Every structure is written in structure tokens, then in C-alpha cells.
Amino acid sequence: xxxxxxxxxxxxxxxxxxxxxxxxxxxxxxxxxxxxxxxxxxxxxxxxxxxxxxxxxxxxxxxxxxxxxxxxxxxxxxxxxxxxxxxxxxxxxxxxxxxxxxxxxxxxxxxxxxxxxxxxxxxxxxxxxxxxxxxxxxxxxxxxxxxxxxxxxxxxxxxxxxxxxxxxxxxxxxxxxxxxxxxxxxxxxxxxxxxxxxxxxxxxxxxxxxxxxxxxxxxxxxxxxxxxxxxxxxx
Amino acid sequence: xxxxxxxxxxxxxxxxxxxxxxxxxxxxxxxxxxxxxxxxxxxxxxxxxxxxxxxxxxxxxxxxxxxxxxxxxxxxxxxxxxxxxxxxxxxxxxxxxxxxxxxxxxxxxxxxxxxxxxxxxxxxxxxxxxxxxxxxxxxxxxxxxxxxxxxxxxxxxxxxxxxxxxxxxxxxxxxxxxxxxxxxxxxxxxxxxxxxxxxxxxxxxxxxxxxxxxxxxxxxxxxxxxxxxxxxxxxxxxxxxxxxxxxxxxxxxxxxxxxxxxxxxxxxxxxxxxxxxxxxxxxxxxxxxxxxxxxxxxxxxxxxxxxx
Numbered sequence: 409x410x411x412x413x414x415x416x417x418x419x420x421x422x423x424x425x426x427x428x429x430x431x432x433x434x435x436x437x438x439x440x441x442x443x444x445x446x447x448x449x450x451x452x453x454x455x456x457x458x459x460x461x462x463x464x465x466x467x468x469x470x471x472x473x474x475x476x477x478x479x480x481x482x483x484x485x486x487x488x489x490x491x492x493x494x495x496x497x498x499x500x501x502x503x504x505x506x507x508x509x510x511x512x513x514x515x516x517x518x519x520x521x522x523x524x525x526x527x528x529x530x531x532x533x534x535x536x537x538x539x540x541x542x543x544x545x546x547x548x549x550x551x552x553x554x555x556x557x558x559x560x561x562x563x564x565x566x567x568x569x570x571x572x573x574x575x576x577x578x579x580x581x582x583x584x585x586x587x588x589x590x591x592x593x594x595x596x597x598x599x600x601x602x603x604x605x606x607x608x609x610x611x612x613x614x615x616x617x618x619x620x621x622x623x624x625x626x627x628x629x630x631x632x633x634x635x636x637x638x639x640x641x642x643x
Numbered sequence: 644x645x646x647x648x649x650x651x652x653x654x655x656x657x658x659x660x661x662x663x664x665x666x667x668x669x670x671x672x673x674x675x676x677x678x679x680x681x682x683x684x685x686x687x688x689x690x691x692x693x694x695x696x697x698x699x700x701x702x703x704x705x706x707x708x709x710x711x712x713x714x715x716x717x718x719x720x721x722x723x724x725x726x727x728x729x730x731x732x733x734x735x736x737x738x739x740x741x742x743x744x745x746x747x748x749x750x751x752x753x754x755x756x757x758x759x760x761x762x763x764x765x766x767x768x769x770x771x772x773x774x775x776x777x778x779x780x781x782x783x784x785x786x787x788x789x790x791x792x793x794x795x796x797x798x799x800x801x802x803x804x805x806x807x808x809x810x811x812x813x814x815x816x817x818x819x820x821x822x823x824x825x826x827x828x829x830x831x832x833x834x835x836x837x838x839x840x841x842x843x844x845x846x847x848x849x850x851x852x853x854x855x856x857x858x859x860x861x862x863x864x865x866x867x868x869x870x871x872x873x874x875x876x877x878x879x880x881x882x883x884x885x886x887x888x889x890x891x892x893x894x895x896x897x898x899x900x901x902x903x904x905x906x907x908x909x910x911x912x913x914x915x916x917x918x919x920x921x922x923x924x925x926x927x928x929x930x931x932x933x934x935x936x937x938x939x940x941x942x943x944x945x946x947x948x949x950x951x
Contacts, residue, residue: 478671481683481713487947491647494664495943497671531680 412569412586418562419583424543427559428456431541432463434557435510442536443507445473449525450496453477455576456543457512475500477511482524504533510557514572516542519553544583546570646944650762650769653778654819662820666788668940669933675712676935686715689746689946694737695772696722696752701907701931702772702781706749709938715746715946733757734764741765746946750774768945776810776871782906783816785937787824789930790861793902798825803855806865806887806914807836810872813906814865818844831855832887835876836867852887853896861902864889864914880913890916894924902926 419427435444444464448457454476465471478496486492511525526538541557546564560583564570569586573579645660654662675681691710693703703719710717722728726736733752740748747768750758755777762769773779791797802821808814808830821828822845830837831849842848849855856862867876867883877883889903903915903924911917920927 481685481943486685489947492944492947495668495671495940498674527684531683532678 411589412571413589415568415585415587417582417584418544418570419560421581424559424581424583427543428459429463431557431559432460432467435460435539435541436464436467438539438556439508444510445475445502445504445507446510446512446541447475447477447500447525447529449511449513449521450476450478452572452574452577453511453513455574456514456541457510460510460512460541473502475502477525477528479521479524479528482528484520484524498528498532500532504529504535506534506536508537508539509535510539510541512541514543514574515570516540516545516553516555516558517548517570519549519551522553523551543572544570649945650758650771651780651941651945652759652762652769652771654780654783654816654823655778657780657820657823659823662784662787662823665784665937665940665944666791668943669784669788669936672936672939672943673933675939676932681712682714683712684714685943686710686713686746686946689715690744691715691717691747691749691942691946692740692745693717693719693772694740694748694750695720696727696733696750696757697773699751699772701934702751702779705931705934706770706772706938706942709935709942712935713939713942715942718745734760737761737765741767747942770941770945773812776812776815776868778816778819779812779906780816780820781934781937781941782813783820784941785930785934786813786817786863786904786906787820788933788937789904789926790902792929792933793926794860797821799827800860801827801829801858802861802863803829803831803849803859804863804865805831805852805855805889807867807876808832808841808865809836809838809876810868811865814863815844817863818846822846829855829859833877833883852889853893856889856893856897856901858898859901860898861904862889862897863904863906865906866908866910866914884913888912888914888916889919891918891922894919894922904930907931 446457446461448454457474461472461474476499478498480493480495483493509529511522513521516522522540529535529538539556542555543559544562545555545558546562548566562570564585567588570583571586572583573581575581645664651657675683693706695703707717707719720740737748745767747770748761748765749770749772750761751772752758753775755775757774758769758771771778771780787797790800794800804814804817814830818828829847829849830841831852834850837848894901901924903919903922903926905915905927907927909915909920909927911920919925
């Protein structure tokens with residue numbers, strides 16, 4: 409395994425903060441006074457949810473409730489790994505019944521984490537609406553899931569990874585694209601892509617983003633997707 | 644992740660990091676018990692067989708609930724009323740069950756080493772739910788979880804285990820597990836019920852109750868296991884109770900924050916007075932609640948393991 413090499417910085421501290429401010433405004437506008445709660449997907453989604461809630465508190469008079477969700481028990485790849493992933497606790501100390509829940513995560517990739525998160529939420533209650541806010545949408549969806557609020561659309565290749573660093577976890581606020589160290593440019597779909605820090609196998613459909621929640625990065629199989637940011641919030 | 648093995652057979656063979664892994668996982672599992680709908684899909688399509696050759700209510704029910712909350716299919720198989728009575732050997736029965744492709748076999752047997760034997764012969768995971776007077780690892784784990792929740796930590800705590808140490812698998816598993824977690828363990832009881840050479844397990848031995856419990860953070864009271872006793876270990880139940888029974892009066896000499904634990908079943912009025920069993924010091928029912936969380940954790944960590 410080689411350490412991933414930083415390829416480009418996508419968001420600096422100010423950019424990250426502005427993205428969260430905009431998401432907060434969009435959430436408030438769309439919610440229109442409905443009962444609102446933010447549920448962050450552990451670990452960095454929880455931190456982002458707390459930050460967005462602070463910003464909403466500054467816009468509205470009321471700070472929305474914030475919960476944290478661990479999706480480990482809902483993953484679709486349990487048993488296909490050498491070891492069981494660590495189960496962390498889910499902390500949602502309020503009723504979900506009839507409210508608007510905004511799921512918050514750092515990076516949206518295959519969509520498998522979000523699928524698991526929605527199943528987990530449904531087991532806890534029946535929200536009126538579930539919406540999705542992500543700091544980075546890097547494309548490569550494997551499920552029919554799309555975000556409602558996006559901080560940054562980021563076209564990536566599958567062999568690259570996106571690292572979201574937050575002050576509370578990493579000592580700094582920024583988002584970078586990383587790529588494997590050795591011998592790039594890699595041939596598309598090469599075995600080298602599988603050897604990175606996470607045990608995600610490139611190209612295997614089952615190996616979704618649900619396989620790596622903790623250090624947030626992911627490999628990919630295709631050559632770089634050119635050009636235009638994937639569209640957001642349009643249907 | 645610290646947990647890599649296929650089976651959970653004993654605390655003696657389990658490492659400190661693995662114990663912590665189970666406790667941390669169990670801590671996360673506790674949230675499921677607070678839900679209105681207590682079910683997660685994690686072990687969907689997995690089969691767990693409870694293979695119990697000895698009587699059990701708590702442990703078997705606890706494993707059954709744990710498996711069901713994780714969406715596994717749980718099948719109970721008891722020694723009585725089964726092919727064991729028709730002369731089939733333990734190993735043959737287990738092999739026959741394995742032929743039906745379970746993922747986990749939870750076994751309780753009167754013979755020490757029975758679960759270890761199955762673990763060697765079966766490809767699926769084997770969990771020891773008590774083997775004679777040898778070990779009862781999930782009980783030790785739930786004891787540790789309860790102590791950690793109440794005290795906030797484990798290292799450096801003084802634990803005193805009182806009663807029939809000789810016939811207690813709980814005591815053995817607790818001693819191994821607690822020593823690994825850096826706790827000080829004292830065993831106390833009449834000399835006939837303290838096994839020879841138990842100092843070799845790293846415990847202190849006391850034959851006076853007051854002295855043994857004076858500085859304890861945790862007192863673990865044990866039942867007299869009459870079913871395993873082959874001779875006269877105590878003069879009479881009444882005398883045992885008078886000398887070794889824990890009463891409120893005796894508790895006044897203990898630390899004010901002492902925890903009273905008991906693996907159950909409690910014989911009220913023998914090792915524990917009813918007032919102590921129901922007192923603010925008693926965490927006996929917390930132990931039972933934590934038992935489900937610990938077993939969910941163990942089932943989760945083991946259910947996908949296979950023999951190498």
C-alpha cells in the first residue's frame with residue numbers, strides 16, 4: 409500500500425465554510441418553517457450536520473435538532489470482508505415522526521451509504537420527508553440516489569480519492585483530491601487502484617462507498633470523467 | 644479491528660484488545676434495545692443454533708433475543724428430548740447440525756472443553772455458553788461491560804468474588820478477563836470451595852468475608868452449585884449463609900460506591916439477603932440487560948468468520 413498523493417485542493421477553509429453557509433440557506437428556504445432535523449452520517453457527516461445546524465440557528469431563531477447515524481449494521485457488504493467493520497453508536501434523541509430530516513454526509517459516491525442510511529432512518533420512525541445534503545458529490549453513482557443540497561460538484565476518476573478534512577477530526581478544514589502514489593497515470597481499472605488504504609476493489613459493483621466510512625477516500629475504475637460538473641438539484 | 648478468530652471458547656485464550664472490541668461493539672448495540680422496533684437487518688439470512696445440554700434460562704434467552712434483534716434465524720436445540728437420549732454422541736449431533744449449514748453454534752455442555760472440541764471440528768463459529776466448571780466467556784464480558792458503565796473504567800478496580808469458586812465457570816472466566824483488563828481480583832469463600840492453586844491465576848485468596856469486601860469496588864456473589872457438588876463441601880446451608888451471606892449489615896463496612904453483582908440465578912437468603920439483592924448497590928438486572936448487548940456484539944463479530 410502506498411500513501412495517496414495529494415493531487416489538487418478543491419476547497420480551502422473559506423470555501424468549505426461558504427459551501428456550508430449556502431447549504432444552510434437552501435435548507436431553510438426549502439423547509440419553509442416545517443419541523444426540521446439534521447442527521448449526520450458518522451463520522452464526518454455528524455460534524456458537518458452540527459456546523460450546518462449552527463448556521464441555521466444564525467438564520468432562523470431556532471436551531472434544528474441534530475442526530476448521528478452509524479450505518480454499519482445496514483451495510484450491503486457485510487461478510488464480504490476479512491473483518492467486520494466497527495459498529496459505532498447511533499444517537500438520535502428525538503422522534504422522527506412527521507418531520508423533515510436532512511441526511512448529511514461528507515462525500516457522495518456510489519450512493520450505497522445513503523441507501524443504508526435511509527433504511528436505518530426508516531427503522532427509527534417515519535419522517536415526512538428525507539432530503540440529502542453532501543459537501544462533495546464526486547459522481548459514479550451505483551444506485552438511483554441524488555442529493556438535494558451539494559457543497560461542491562467534483563468530477564473525479566474512480567481511481568482517485570476525495571479526502572474531506574475537518575478541524576474536529578483532522579486539525580484543518582479542506583477538501584483535496586488524492587491519487588495513488590506509484591506510477592501514475594494508472595491504466596484505467598488497473599489492479600493498482602485496489603491497493604489503496606481502503607479495501608475497496610475497483611470495479612466490483614458490490615464495493616460501494618459503504619465500505620469506507622472512516623478515512624474518507626475511494627478509488628475508481630474509469631479514466632477521469634471529463635468536464636462538466638454533474639448537475640445538482642434538477643430533475 | 645481486533646477480533647479475528649472464528650470462535651469464542653474461553654476468556655483465557657482471548658486477548659485484552661479483543662475484549663475491548665467486544666465491549667465497544669456492545670456499547671453501540673445497546674441503542675437498539677431502546678428502539679420501538681428492535682430489529683436491524685445485519686444478520687439476515689444467518690442461522691444460529693442454540694445447542695444446550697444443560698439447563699439455562701438467562702443465557703439461552705439472551706442469545707435468542709440477541710440473534711433475533713440482529714435478524715438472524717435462531718433455532719433452539721436442547722439436550723433432553725433430543726437424539727442425545729437415543730445414544731448419539733455429542734460430536735455426531737454437532738456434525739449433523741453443521742450439515743444443515745448454521746453460521747454459529749452456541750453450545751452449553753457439562754463437560755469442560757466440549758465447546759473447544761466443537762470449535763476444532765466444525766467449520767462454523769462456536770460460542771461457549773458454559774462448559775461445566777470451566778468457562779462462561781459471555782458472562783465475563785457482560786460483567787465487564789456492566790462494571791465499565793458504572794465505574795467509567797476497568798483498570799485498577801478491586802473485585803471480590805465470593806462463594807463457590809471451585810464449581811464456578813463464571814468465576815474462572817471473570818478472573819481471566821479481569822486480570823487481562825488490569826483489575827485486582829480477590830476470591831473469598833470457605834477453604835473447601837476455593838480450588839487449590841488458584842493463586843496461580845493471579846488472584847488473592849481470603850477466608851474472611853469482611854476482610855475480603857472492605858476495599859472492593861465490585862463484589863460478585865456466587866451461588867452454591869449443588870448440582871456439581873459430589874460431597875460435603877459445607878456443613879449446612881444455614882451455616883454457610885450465616886458466615887458467607889451478604890447482608891445490609893455487612894455492607895456498611897464496604898465502600899459507599901460498591902457494586903453488587905451476581906450472575907444468577909440468585910438464591911435469596913443464602914448468598915444474598917433480599918434487601919441487598921434489591922438495594923441501590925445491586926446491578927444484577929443491569930447485568931442481564933447488558934447480556935443481550937454483549938451477545939449481539941459477539942454474534943456480529945463472529946457470524947461471518949470461517950475456519951482458515
